Amino acid sequence: MAREAVPQLAARRRVVFGESDVSDFDDEQDLPTESxxxxxxxxxxxxxxxxxxxxxxxxxxxxxxxxQIGYLHRCFEKEAExxxxxxxxxxxxxxxxxxxxxxxxxxxxxxxxxxxxxxxxPERAQYIRVIVGEISRITDHLTCLAAxxxxxxxxxxxxxxxxxxxxxxELLEEVSGARLTHSYVRIGGVVADLPEGWPAKLRExxxxxxxxxxDADKLLTRNKIxxxxxxxxxxxxxxxxAGWGLTGPVARSTGLAYDVRKxxxxxxxxxxxxxxxxxxxxxxxxxxxxxxxxIFQSMRILEQALAKIPTGPTIIDDARVALPxxxxxxxxxxxMIAHFKLIMDGLHVPPGEIYxxxxxxxxxxxxxxxxxxxxxxWKCRVRPxxxxxLAILTKVLPGLFIAxxxxxxGMINMIGGECDR
Amino acid sequence: xxxxxxxxxxxxxxxxxxxxxxFAKGMNLLEACASVGAKIPFFCYHPGLSSPAVCRQCLVxxxxxxxxxxxCYTTVADKMEVTTNxxxxxxxxxxxxxxxxxxxxxxCPICDKAGECSLQRHYFDWDGKLARNEGDKVRKLKVVDVGxxxxxxxxxxxxxxxxxxxxxxxxxxxxxxxxxxxxxxxxTTAPGQRLDNPYSLNTVDVCPVGALTAKDFRFARRAWELxxxxxxxxxxxxxxxxxxxxxxxxxWRLVPRENPAVNKFWMCDEGRFEYKAxxxxxxxxxxxxxxxxxxxxxxxxxxxxxxxxxxxxxGSVGVVFSYAATNEDTHALLHLAIDGLKIQRIYxxxxxxxxxxxxxVSADKNPNTAGVERMVPLPxxxxxxxxxxxxxxxxxxxxxxxxxxxxxxxxxPVELVVLASHKGPLVDAAQVVLPxxxxxxxxxxxxxxxxRVQRLHPAIEAPGEAVPGWRAVALLAGKLGMKLAYASAEExxxxxxxSHAFLKDAAWGPSSQPVQxxxxxxxx
Numbered sequence: 044m045a046r047e048a049v050p051q052l053a054a055r056r057r058v059v060f061g062e063s064d065v066s067d068f069d070d071e072q073d074l075p076t077e078s079x080x081x082x083x084x085x086x087x088x089x090x091x092x093x094x095x096x097x098x099x100x101x102x103x104x105x106x107x108x109x110x111q112i113g114y115l116h117r118c119f120e121k122e123a124e125x126x127x128x129x130x131x132x133x134x135x136x137x138x139x140x141x142x143x144x145x146x147x148x149x150x151x152x153x154x155x156x157x158x159x160x161x162x163x164x165p166e167r168a169q170y171i172r173v174i175v176g177e178i179s180r181i182t183d184h185l186t187c188l189a190a191x192x193x194x195x196x197x198x199x200x201x202x203x204x205x206x207x208x209x210x211x212x213e214l215l216e217e218v219s220g221a222r223l224t225h226s227y228v229r230i231g232g233v234v235a236d237l238p239e240g241w242p243a244k245l246r247e248x249x250x251x252x253x254x255x256x257x258d259a260d261k262l263l264t265r266n267k268i269x270x271x272x273x274x275x276x277x278x279x280x281x282x283x284x285a286g287w288g289l290t291g292p293v294a295r296s297t298g299l300a301y302d303v304r305k306x307x308x309x310x311x312x313x314x315x316x317x318x319x320x321x322x323x324x325x326x327x328x329x330x331x332x333x334x335x336x337x338i339f340q341s342m343r344i345l346e347q348a349l350a351k352i353p354t355g356p357t358i359i360d361d362a363r364v365a366l367p368x369x370x371x372x373x374x375x376x377x378x379m380i381a382h383f384k385l386i387m388d389g390l391h392v393p394p395g396e397i398y399x400x401x402x403x404x405x406x407x408x409x410x411x412x413x414x415x416x417x418x419x420x421w422k423c424r425v426r427p428x429x430x431x432x433l434a435i436l437t438k439v440l441p442g443l444f445i446a447x448x449x450x451x452x453g454m455i456n457m458i459g460g461e462c463d464r
Numbered sequence: 465x466x467x468x469x470x471x472x473x474x475x476x477x478x479x480x481x482x483x484x485x486x487f488a489k490g491m492n493l494l495e496a497c498a499s500v501g502a503k504i505p506f507f508c509y510h511p512g513l514s515s516p517a518v519c520r521q522c523l524v525x526x527x528x529x530x531x532x533x534x535x536c537y538t539t540v541a542d543k544m545e546v547t548t549n550x551x552x553x554x555x556x557x558x559x560x561x562x563x564x565x566x567x568x569x570x571x572c573p574i575c576d577k578a579g580e581c582s583l584q585r586h587y588f589d590w591d592g593k594l595a596r597n598e599g600d601k602v603r604k605l606k607v608v609d610v611g612x613x614x615x616x617x618x619x620x621x622x623x624x625x626x627x628x629x630x631x632x633x634x635x636x637x638x639x640x641x642x643x644x645x646x647x648x649x650x651x652t653t654a655p656g657q658r659l660d661n662p663y664s665l666n667t668v669d670v671c672p673v674g675a676l677t678a679k680d681f682r683f684a685r686r687a688w689e690l691x692x693x694x695x696x697x698x699x700x701x702x703x704x705x706x707x708x709x710x711x712x713x714x715x716w717r718l719v720p721r722e723n724p725a726v727n728k729f730w731m732c733d734e735g736r737f738e739y740k741a742x743x744x745x746x747x748x749x750x751x752x753x754x755x756x757x758x759x760x761x762x763x764x765x766x767x768x769x770x771x772x773x774x775x776x777x778x779g780s781v782g783v784v785f786s787y788a789a790t791n792e793d794t795h796a797l798l799h800l801a802i803d804g805l806k807i808q809r810i811y812x813x814x815x816x817x818x819x820x821x822x823x824x825v826s827a828d829k830n831p832n833t834a835g836v837e838r839m840v841p842l843p844x845x846x847x848x849x850x851x852x853x854x855x856x857x858x859x860x861x862x863x864x865x866x867x868x869x870x871x872x873x874x875x876x877p878v879e880l881v882v883l884a885s886h887k888g889p890l891v892d893a894a895q896v897v898l899p900x901x902x903x904x905x906x907x908x909x910x911x912x913x914x915x916r917v918q919r920l921h922p923a924i925e926a927p928g929e930a931v932p933g934w935r936a937v938a939l940l941a942g943k944l945g946m947k948l949a950y951a952s953a954e955e956x957x958x959x960x961x962x963s964h965a966f967l968k969d970a971a972w973g974p975s976s977q978p979v980q981x982x983x984x985x986x987x988x
Contacts, residue, residue, distance in 0.1 A: 363592040375595035376568045377587065383572045384588040387579055387688055387982065391588070 078106055081445070085114050089194050089449045092459030094433070096452075100445060108440035108448075110433060115459030123423035127389025128154055128230060131423065136224040138425065139461040141186045142179035142404035144215065146461075147228035148172045152309060153399035153410035154230050157392050164359060168232035169310045170352040174245075175227060176310075177341040177348070178215060181252070182208045183404030183456075184292075184334040184341075191331065191453035192263055195272050200259045207255035210248045217241060230390065231365040232358030242349050249342050256338060263331075273328035277439050277451035280325060287438075288431040291406025292333045293455060297325035303402035315347045330454040364390055389418025405429045405456055427461040476542040481549060487540045494522050494535040502548040505557065505586045507564075507672045508624035509536035512729040513633055519624050520560045521586065524548045532556050554590070561591040567602045567647055568673075569619040576681060577674030579688035580981060583622060602647045610652075611639075611659030613679055613733055614668060618650045621675035627651065627667035634730050634823070637661035651675065662825065665733045669719055678717070680737070685716045691978035693923035694721055696910050698788060698868075698903045699735035700818075701828035703912030706731060708739070708904055708923035710978065715739040715904060715923060726916065732825050741868070742904045745887040748928025751897040759898070759929055759939075766863075766881040766896040767943035773861035773879065774805050780860040781807050784850065785840065787814030787830030788868040790908030790920065791967065792953045793900075793933030794836050795960035797865050800937050802842065804946045809859070812836055813847035815868060826913055831903070835911030838966045854878055865933055866890060867902060883936045898940070900933045901926035907953040908932070909970065917970035923978060 081098045084090030093114035099107040119138065123131050135150045136143040151172075155161060189204035212222050217238055219227035227234055263269050279289070284297040294301055302319040304312040320336035322329025358365045362381035371378035392414040400409035406428030413422040432455050440448060474489040480502050487496045492515070497504055507519035517537035524535045527545035532553060535546075547553060565587065572578045604618035628640045628651070639659045643652045653659055659667070668678045690709040697704040697718065704727035709717045718739050720731040750762035757765075773781045783801040785794055801807045814830035837844065845853075853859050854877070861879040868886060880894040885902045903910075905926040909917050926932070931939070934956045941948040950956045954972050961967040 361592070362594055363588060367594060371594055374570070374598065376565050376570050376572075377591070377593065377595045379570045379572050380565075380584045380587045381592065381594075383578060384584055388588075 077101070083445075083448060085111075089452065091190060092457050092462065094457060094459065094462075096436075096440075096448065098440070098445070098448070103444045103446075105440050105443050105445060105448070108437050110436050112430075112433065112459075113463050115463040117460070117464065119464040120422075120424055123420055125419065127386075127418050128392060128420065129385070129389065131420070132226045132228065133224060136226055137460050138427065138464065139183065139404050139408070139429075139458045140223065141458065142183035143223065143225050144172075144175040144179035144227060145183070145401065145403045146408065147225065148176050148310075149399070149401040149403060149408045150410055151228045151230050152401060153397055153412050154392060156397050156399050157395050157412060157414050158230070158364065158390075159393075160231060160359060160364065164232055165356045166311070166353050167236075167355045168357045168359075170348050171233050171237060171357060172228060173310050173312065173315070174237075174345060174348050174352070175215060175218060175225075175233075177344045178211050178245075180341045180404055181338050182211050182215075184338050185211075185252075185256075187453070187456040188259070188331065188334055191450060192259070192269070194449045194453050195269055197263060197266075197269065200262050203255050203259050207252045210251055214241070214245055214248055217244070229358060229365065231361065232356070234358070236357045242352075245345065245349065249345060252338075253342070256335070260335065264335075270328065272447070272450050273331060273454075274326060275324070276327045276443065276447050277454065278324060278326045279435060279439060283435065283438065284325070287435045289406070289435060291403070291428050291432065292330055292337060293432045293435075294406065295320065296322035296329035296333045298323055301407075303400055303407055307400070309401060311348075311351075312344075314351070315344050317341075317344050327450050327454045391416065391418060392420075400426065403428050403461075405432060405458065405461070408461075425461075425464055427464060429455065429457045429462045433457045433462060476540050476544070478540050478542075479545040481547060489540070491540045492536065493524070493538040493540050493544075493546065496540050497524070497535060497546065497548055502546075504535055504548055505582075505590055506536055507582055507586075507622060508626060510626055510629070510670055510729070513626060513629040513670075516625055516629070519564075519622070521557060521564075523553060523556050523560070525550055525553050558591050558593065561587055562593070562596075564622050565591075565595075566597070567619070568622070569601065569617075571617075571620060571674065575620065575674035576677045576683065576687065577620075577671070579686060581674065582672035604650055608652075610676075611664050613665055614659055615677050615679055615682060616651065617675050617677070618652070620673050621651045622673055623649055623651070624672055626670040626672070627676055630663070630666045630670055630730075631659070631661060634666060635661040635663035636823070637663075639664075640667070662732050662734065662821070663730060663823065665736055666720070666730050669729075678736075681717045685711055688980070688982035690716060691923075691980045693921045693978045694976050695904065695920050695923065696831065696912075696918045697731060697735040697738060698831040698910070699732070699738045699829065701826040701830060701833055701913035702726065702824050703831060703910055703916065703918050704731040704735055704824060705918065706735070709981070710904075710923045713924050715742055726912065726918075727824055730824065732823075734825070739904065741886070742902050742924075746927050746930070747884055747887055747891060747897060747899040748930065750899060750929065751891070751894070753895055754892070762896050762898055763939055763943045766898065766940055769861055769879050769881060769895065770805060770863065770940075771944060774807070777860070778806055779808065780858065781805065782809040782811055782850065782853065782859045782862045783807050784847075784862060784864040784866070785810065785812040785836050785844075786865050786867050787812060787828075787833040787836050788903075789832060789836070789865055789933055790867075790903070790906065790953075791832065791835045791839065791911060791917065791960055792906075792908045792956040793865060793867070793937065794832070794839050795964070796934035796937040796941075796948060796950070796956055797863075798839055799948060799959075800941045800944075800946065801863065804941060804944065804948075807863075808842060809845065809853070810840055810842045811845045811847060811850045812840065813850070828913065831910045831912070834913055834915055835909075835917070835966075838911065838915075839960070839964050864890065864894075865900075865937070867900065867933060883933055883940075885930065898936045899926075899928060899930035900936050901930045905930070906932040907975070908934075909957060909972075911966070915966060917967060919973050921976045 078101045081100050083096040085093045085095040095111040097109040135146040138146045185204045185208040189201045193201035216222040219225035279297050281297040284294045284299045298321050300321045317340045367378035372382045394416045396413040398411045400407050409426030411424040415421040475486045485500050504522045506522040515536040517534035522535045523532035525547040608616040610616040631639045668676045689711050693708045695708045697706045705721040705723040706718045707721045718736050750757045750759050817827045820827035864882045866884040881896045882894040883898045908920045938948040
């Protein structure tokens, strides 16, 4: 499918400005017009994450769309080559910055595979990673739904959902010390145990979040204005989703039931019961509905994880991987040296390469890492899910109205920090 | 394998970790294993010293031997079967490290050696287990002033005796010894004696931990922040190979770099302080009549003076070469003075001779005397000749290249054009001064007393408007209408190699960027 799409794309771009040609339009009510270039973004309020869409429009209709990314390029991959393995965690926070925990976990799992620590991570740490990860997934989806609604003028919904997101971020702040840039996960586990009484707070918060979502659901799901902008707009075919490498809620909205947590289980996901919601038409409303349902599935996972989480250590007991405790470091030379070497040289990852992938907020978040035995990665490449998800807009947008760009782009949920890296 | 075909006729076959290898007869087992990639840690072994086998860190299993044996003390034998990584060997290494760490103080945060410490490295690579006891450690003396340049911390000492052997075998001055036994054993000097031999700072280099630290570098900089650049010591005609350790535009220490043909692993204490001059009394800007000037104006004035003087009477113009200047600077100046200006009066000077010994130190305290003498085709007059020629009025104008503060008479009636890096009476007396870079700031070569041409690499930026000597010469030549268009020191070297026989076989070699010790191979 994708192979056929390319010549079509090229044909659409062959445009002579000033020529009036309405043969593409089957809508007879359209008056003949001249095509016009229209730059949407990078400073357009709906182009959140900073992206530019070079549209070619004929009247209100989009003829071609050229998606230009790179405005949030931060040199993550190059920077990672100059940081120790542990120093990269703060950088991963800034990939998908509405679900940093998922990036933390994805990166840690990749390095742990290189270190051959798979299966040696304490169970409690694995459950904690699932819990903070799923909270992050909820905040990710809440952000997408809230912003998507707001851009269609449903400002009330935005505030209600943002409020719910804030309750969850407060919980993550309590765990990690930072509201947004958590850097909570470490190679070998997590940096600290959950605070006392925290599970109860999470349960309480989930009840409140359910209420907020129910309110938003009432305002949106059967709202004619909202449905008119979403239904049948930005339709992606299931075959295209597979062909263009789409993953996450965008792929699932087309009926492609691919979820890394189910298809390639990691951490303790194989012990938790949850469903993978899929759409049927692949339009914007399906993406909205899939995200909404995934929030409830994440809550299911959270409730099970809270019930099943065992007690025990939260980080691996190996001075060559995890920092020794403060008491040991200040009082024994062994721990002092281990601490010094881990901080100054970085932990030693044996030479090798790995592609490790997890289910991020927007789909398959992959890390391709090459280690040369030193304290830094030789190469650290990220497969950002929304890079592929965004690319298909060049195919989806033509034929839509300018106003359709906003909900369609919103439901793709492009996150600049992740897409541009 | 290519390495094996070049082995001497007498070889032995040794099985290292299950693979058969051929080694020269009489080879040290540790070196043999290391040469085929088997990693063996050690503290007391040093390739430039004898092996006492005291640290027990290099133990390996040899088939037929009831106990693990120290590989540094064993010679390869035919049909020997060696295991360097069996669980038993690894366990023994770990246990020896545990012993070594038992009384080691928790000093890493305040220890100069941290970051380039063998003990840290071996613990992390071979042990990695946390302490099993929390009893009090044996306390010893912390800050022992053992010598002019060195402070000893007896608690940190792991009793490897490398420093004792450096004094005995390299400096031939048995200053250090062990005293007492068991956990009370200490490194010390005899009562009333000091560690004051001319090679004492090599003990700091070989110390695997921070027991011996250099007063000069103590608490100056964290080792891993330094960047290393390969270079050559400018202190005397021996040309010891060194590494310049610099950070933030400043040199913090010089350490020897291995070269079996010149200095092996060592250098003298005097040479280590050669870096101080790089940062002292430097000239940053060109001067005209003692006042700051633009580079271009100074060049134009120098060119005018030389043009007028050579036009009036070429015989009254002299050129002074420096034995401290690189081959490239010398060649460029030679080109300008002899080929361009047709000057016949050539002088050369440098630092006055000093003490010498049979180990490394040469009496000639200049790094490139051999290079200058071989390059200049005319008879070289001395600085004494220069003084008398000035006094008798033979000279009217002198062009001086002085990488170091050259002891040229200051109060002179002659016109002086000076290309200098350092302030001094010569610069004060000069009409035109052009600032040039020192040995630590340039690409270039020195020729040592044996005719060995050795490469310098820039470790830091030259201060102010200083440029390499050859470039200053080339700019001056440009003002005189000559074409000396060198783009780099390498081009000067290539041209010099074409015109001087002794440079024919010398290679410029690859360029070298400073490498931060944190990311380079740890020196520990």
